[in-house]
Amino acid sequence: xxxxxxxxxxxxxxxxxxxxxxxxxxxxxxxxxxxxxxxxxxxxxxxxxxxxxxxxxxxxxxxxxxxxxxxxxxxxxxxxxxxxxxxxxxxxxxxxxxxxxxxxxxxxxxxxxxxxxxxxxxxxxxxxxxxxxxxxxxxxxxxxxxxxxxxxxxxxxxxxxxxxxxxxxxxxxxxxxxxxxxxxxxxxxxxxxxxxxxxxxxxxxxxxxxxxxxxxxxxxxxxxxxxxxxxxxxxxxxxxxxxxxxxxxxxxxxxxxxxxxxxxxxxxxxxxxxxxxxxxxxxxxxxxxxxxxxxxxxxxxxxxxxxxxxxxxxxxxxxxxxxxx
Numbered sequence: 001x002x003x004x005x006x007x008x009x010x011x012x013x014x015x016x017x018x019x020x021x022x023x024x025x026x027x028x029x030x031x032x033x034x035x036x037x038x039x040x041x042x043x044x045x046x047x048x049x050x051x052x053x054x055x056x057x058x059x060x061x062x063x064x065x066x067x068x069x070x071x072x073x074x075x076x077x078x079x080x081x082x083x084x085x086x087x088x089x090x091x092x093x094x095x096x097x098x099x100x101x102x103x104x105x106x107x108x109x110x111x112x113x114x115x116x117x118x119x120x121x122x123x124x125x126x127x128x129x130x131x132x133x134x135x136x137x138x139x140x141x142x143x144x145x146x147x148x149x150x151x152x153x154x155x156x157x158x159x160x161x162x163x164x165x166x167x168x169x170x171x172x173x174x175x176x177x178x179x180x181x182x183x184x185x186x187x188x189x190x191x192x193x194x195x196x197x198x199x200x201x202x203x204x205x206x207x208x209x210x211x212x213x214x215x216x217x218x219x220x221x222x223x224x225x226x227x228x229x230x231x232x233x234x235x236x237x238x239x240x241x242x243x244x245x246x247x248x249x250x251x252x253x254x255x256x257x258x259x260x261x262x263x264x265x266x267x268x269x270x271x272x273x274x275x276x277x278x279x280x281x282x283x284x285x286x287x288x289x290x291x292x293x294x295x296x297x298x299x300x301x302x303x304x305x306x307x308x309x310x311x312x313x314x315x316x317x318x319x320x321x322x323x324x325x
Contacts, residue, residue, distance in 0.1 A: 010211070030212070039277070050183070069270075072250065073133070074138070095145040096292075096294070100276070100279045101242060104134045112269040112312045123261075139278065139282045142283065239298040243307060253271070254267035269307065274300075279299070
């Protein structure tokens with residue numbers, strides 16, 4: 001008698017294990033220093049792999065994709081903000097959520113890439129470039145929405161002054177953006193031959209490191225489940241209904257760009273993902289009126305596990321059908 005194998009990428013099970021451990025009250029913990037190390041490794045590794053492929057690509061091929069990704073990053077918050085306001089969320093919280101969903105999740109991208117590789121579906125190897133250029137526009141758009149919408153209140157109270165210099169520094173030189181863009185540049189300048197000596201560190205062990213990182217994220221997400229009851233049905237709408245809708249938009253943009261099936265699936269995944277690393281830090285600086293628990297619970301407690309377990313297989317299937325048609 002044998003166990004039936006379930007067709008889910010192995011790294012997802014590590015996330016599920018972390019959630020179960022937290023819900024069950026286990027004392028399982030990853031050292032904080034290890035978590036920091038794993039996040040640095042993943043960002044650099046993703047950037048390096050994209051940079052290596054970037055060194056092989058002509059600029060005229062990449063420029064339309066870069067412009068489309070930047071436009072998508074700006075457009076998503078602009079579309080979501082009025083929808084969140086219709087849910088009767090305060091201006092600051094609506095703008096904060098819009099920024100989180102306008103930005104992207106690097107780890108969700110990594111899981112989607114691994115799922116495509118496992119399924120034997122090819123995708124553009126320079127896809128990490130899309131992650132790098134989509135990280136900041138959504139955050140900037142969300143902050144602008146918040147500041148413009150609250151301008152009259154700020155003027156009347158004399159509060160809410162935005163430290164634009166600190167915000168720009170945090171968005172452009174924060175850990176996630178700096179490591180991702182830095183890895184891209186190193187990979188692009190060194191090329192495949194130049195990065196070969198570090199391939200055994202940054203390329204081959206990637207999936208194992210990703211599994212450990214997802215174990216930690218499972219522990220964090222499990223601890224956020226109680227917040228769902230606190231914020232109610234509106235949080236469920238944001239965390240579970242918004243991602244598939246954004247995925248359709250991302251897939252449509254991928255089709256217009258003429259991407260491969262895997263490329264369409266990855267762009268759909270990026271559009272459907274939500275930032276829980278770069279966005280919370282930037283929003284805390286620029287929109288201190290926003291409730292931080294609301295955005296991080298939606299992004300990490302709901303959208304991230306939804307995308308890992310349900311969303312990514314769904315987006316891959318959408319890409320298959322749309323590109324076949």
